[in-house]
Every structure is written in C-alpha cells, then in structure tokens.
Amino acid sequence: MKDRTNKVTIYDIAQKLGLSASTVSRALQNNPLINEETRLKVQEMATEMGYVPNWIASSLRKKRSNIIGLIVPRTSMYFQSTAISGIQHEAHKYGFSIMIGQSDETVAMEKELVHTFYSLRVDGLLAVSSMFTTNTDHFNPFVKNNIPIVFYDRVPSDFNGYTITGDDYQGGYLATEHLIRQGCKRIAHFSGILTCNLYQQRLAGYKAALAAYDIPFDESMVYVHDLTMQSAANAAQEIFSKSVLPDGLFTANDSSAVAFIQEAKKQGIQVPGQIKVVGYSNDLSSRIISPSLSTIEQSGYNMGQKAASTIIQLINQDEGIKVPKNYVFPVELIQRESSTS
Template sequence: MSKRSEKTIVDIAAELNLSVSTVSRALHDNPNISARTKDKVKKMARKLGYRPNALAAGLRNNKSKTIGLIIPRISMFFPATITTIMQNKLQEHGYNLIICQSNDSYEQEVALVNTLYSARVDGLAVSTTLYTSDFSHFDIFKEQHIPLVFFDRVPLEKNAKVIKGDDFLGGFTATEHLILKGCKDIVHISGPLSCSLYIERVAGHKKALQQYKLPFKKTRMFYQELTRDNALKACKQIFAQKPYPDGIFAANDTTALTILEYCRGINVRVPEDLKIIGYSNDPRSEISTPSITSIDQSPEMMGERVAAALIELLKAPAAPQKQSPEIIPIRLIERASSEGKNVVKAAAKKPAKK
C-alpha cells in the first residue's frame, strides 16, 4: 500500500486560488486576514488532512518548543508524579514534553540523550540510571548551552543544575524513627551504592545509629535493586534464623510492602514484633494493612522546581559553573507499621553529614 503524500500549504493555496503567503497567515490567525478567508483556509486544511510541520518551523526559528525528559521508569510512583507536574507546568509556558524511560540501562540512557539532542529539544531534564557513573554523554548539551537539569538521581560531581531530595536527612529520619520506637536491631535494605540516592541514605542511616550509640552491622545491610523479587530474597535471609530484627528500614515502599506480606506468612506481627518504615510515600503504603510508615519526598514540589528551573534557563542560560544543589525537603509520614510510644528521647540537634 503506497504511503499517502503529505499535503502542504501549497496544496491549500492551489485549491482556493490564494497565494501561499495568504494561506500561511490565515493558518496563523494573522489579524490582517479576514475572518471569512481564515474560515475557508482552515476548512480546506481539514478536508485535505493538512498537518503543520513543527520540525520545519523549529528549524527556521531555532526553537522546537519541546523539552526532553529521561526517567528510569514511568511506572514508579515518584517519577510518574514528577512527570505529570512537569508536563502541566511546561505546557503553561508553551512547551511540550517528550518523555523517555531508560529502564535503568546506561546504554539506553546514552542512546536517549543522543536521540533527544538530534530531535533539537530546547532543554533536557534527567533522573539518571542506578548505574550511571560516566556522565560525559550529557556534555553536548552543556557545550551547546542547551538547558540541562539533573533531578532525584543526580551526579555527585557535575557542573550543572541539580535538584534533589534531602536523602541524607531522609535516611537519618527513617532510622531515628525506628530507634525512638525502641528498635535496637535494625536492618536497612538499600539500593545499590552506584547511585547518589542510596549513598546518602546509607550515610544518614549510619549517622543515626552512631548518634544513638547503636552498632552498625554489615550483616544487617542489603544493597540491591529495590524490586519485589529482591525484597523476597532479602526476607528469606533476614528471617532464616533467630534472633529476628526488631526494625527494618526499606529504601522504597515496594520493598516495605513486600516485607509486610512476607511477615504475615511467617507469623511475625507488625508492628508488635517488627516495625517497618519505607521510602517515597507511595499511595499503596496508606491502604495496606497495617499501613506503612514512610518518608515523603515531595514529588509535586520537585516537579514544579524542575520545570521552573528549565524555564529560567531557557530565558537566560547560565554559564557552566559549579552550582550548589537545590534540596527538596522530606517529611516523616507515621502510620501503623511503626506504631507505639517513643521509648527513646529524640536527639536535640539536626544531624550533620560529617
């Protein structure tokens, strides 16, 4: 079957016996064109199936009016919420969002960066893969002064705009909460330490143990992709022999919910025998039984700030330089999985990283 040829403004002009420039102005609602002519042109455009060529227009004015977004997975609550907020905010400023997911593949991330650059996006926002350690594929955006914003999963050292959660404080707060509830033997299930998020959350976890004079035990640490299958594998190790831990800090809510389900199957009561805290405040954590205590990462605020940063850079691109990261606050959402009176007095001072 032959491909249907694209109709152009030349075809519309020929059908109506008008000049190409008149058709172009009518399609763009030029005030010098009469309402009657505009109506005729638009009706003929619909009849012929005319589609404006945004790419060609972008080449003419050097603006595509599109922003590229690369996230690990659109199916996860946190990046999905950020994506929705970003799209809404950018559309208010006349920009469309091209959404890409790396599926936590470094090779796919590199390919997507090159594709979006070739597509002439006006800016790029990225939450990197778990395993990205070489960020040189982003240099082309910096070299061409195209706005680039890293968020959530970010490079530890990069001269770019960075917007991230307070993961150190999040790790500290989660562990401190379990300690205040009386937990003395705490397991932490972390993501891989190739990712900035988990480096900082583990550092916060260690700081809380140190501040409350509890030992850090390597045998109570797990570093893995935070999937349901990996959570089940960790549970089999954790509960293979007694004594069982009295608290678990899971670095995402999928893992926390999986632990809760596993405990139900081996008659470990939550929160009486084991207290659990997750991370991200996924809506599922609120409707489980018992509901899951979690760390909220303010995804709406992060989405708004990433969109705002892109708009600011589009108006006045900043020269590449070392910038302090913008920190989005976290907050503890206490629910039934860690229920109980505080039996330890809270620390008086906010923790410092060093």
C-alpha cells in the same frame, strides 16, 4: 507508502487570499507588522481550510523544537509517574511538549536515548539517572553543545549542573529517628546501589540518626541490592535466618518494605510487633498493605513541576530570574501502622 501530502500550507492560504506566504506567516503569529484586517482575514481562512502549522518546518527554521526530552528509569514507578504528571502539566503551560524515554535502568539504553533526543534537537533534557549510572559521560552531546540538562531525583555523582532532589539525607534521618523513638535498638536498612546519590544520602541520614542517639552503626545490618520486591524478599529471608532479629527496618523504597512485610507474614513474624518498618516514597502500595506502611513523602508532582520550570527557564535563558542550581525539596515522615504500636 501512501501519499499524505494533501496538507494545507501557508502558500495555499496565501494563494486563496492573493497574499504572499510571509504575510500569512506573520498574520498567523499576530505580528504587529500586519494590520488588523488582513490578520483576521488570514486567520479566518486558516481555520476554514483546516490549516495546522507544520511544526517540523518551523523548528528547522527557528532552531527551536519546543520539545523537552525526558529520560526516566521506568514510568511504572509510582513516584516517577507522579513526577511525569507534574512535568507534563508545567511544560504544557509554557507550550512545550515532552518526549519520554525509558532507560529500563540500563546505561546502554540511557546512552541511546541521549543520542535520539540530541538528534531530535530537543531544547532541553530532563533526566532521572538509572541506578547503574556512575557518571555523565554519555550525556556529552548535550553538555558539549550547551543544551540545558536538569537531573531530578536521581543524579549521577559527577554531575555539577542543575538538580532538583528530595532531601534524601533528611528523609533517612527522619525515618531512622522515628524508629529509634519507637523504641528500636537494632535497626536494619535496605539500601539501593550505592553509586546512586539518593541511596548514599539516605544511608548517610540513617547513620547520622543512629549516631545522634548513640546507637553503634553495624555494617552487617545494611543490605544493598536493587530494591526490587524479589531482592527484598531474599534479603528478608536472610534476616529471618539469623539467630537475633532486628527490631526495626528502614528501606530506601516502598516496594522493598512491602515485600519484606509480606515475607514476614509468611514467617509469622509480627510487624510492627517484632519488627517496625519504614519505607520511602509514599507509594500507593504503602496505603494498601496491611499493616499500612510508614514512609517518607517526597511530593513527586511538585518535584516534576519544579524540574520542568527549571529547564524551561534555562531554555529561555530568563536572565532576570535566578535559577537555583541545586533545589532540594523537603520531605515528610508519614506515620502509619507498620512502625507504631
């Protein structure tokens, strides 16, 4: 290892100015104990010498890292990346940095990230659980040590702390109701794994809408899989092989709707002519596919911002401000070609 110890410390500054290190430290933090003149002298010298505070030393001493850990299934999902932007901008405003880890939708990786973040002594943890996370056991180090956790978007079912979610029930309801109003009578549903709150809620909304319009719920119309394009294509083939087709489809994400539409094209099945489709998330791809995809918008950027501001409030223990425990973002139906005639 090369020697990289040539960094400027407060001692170097102190020595040059004939002061003590603590005075320098205070001056740099605009501590009122230090008078104007010395403060300016110190700050000038600091910039002149190219001093950059050693964040590591400071966090060790202050027992505070100003880092927020972030666990997401993957950054490449459109919703996730917009949420990350929201988080990052909000965190930056308050002087926090964020450290991102991808769980790749596995519990094992999630556990490892929790461990790493704990070891890094992050001040708080922001997480979107993996599709296969059924409980919060592996988040124990944080729970036990009272380090704030906020789950957003996907929340493990046994978690009873702070959450920021979209109104998934309402989203499922709106999407399904829209299809019904467009004349659909046989509406299929692509759902994600049902251990995940999100998909439970979207399914519940779907069922509720059917019930509200006196359409009997048919278990066999619900296709549960991991919502990848591949799985969706398989489910589509299964549907097309049946004697009687559905006339509507509500999918719990956009990419499975996209895969469905592509598969339908291959089979010469008309969307929206024969089957109307509504997706979820308002991904970029929903505007690119043709027919353009009707979907549910759930403002990822805002959810990210809210998640960040919530965890920061928890970290700072802003007693004055009441931090809502379960914040739900409204959703909006975006009507496009895939569901309208």
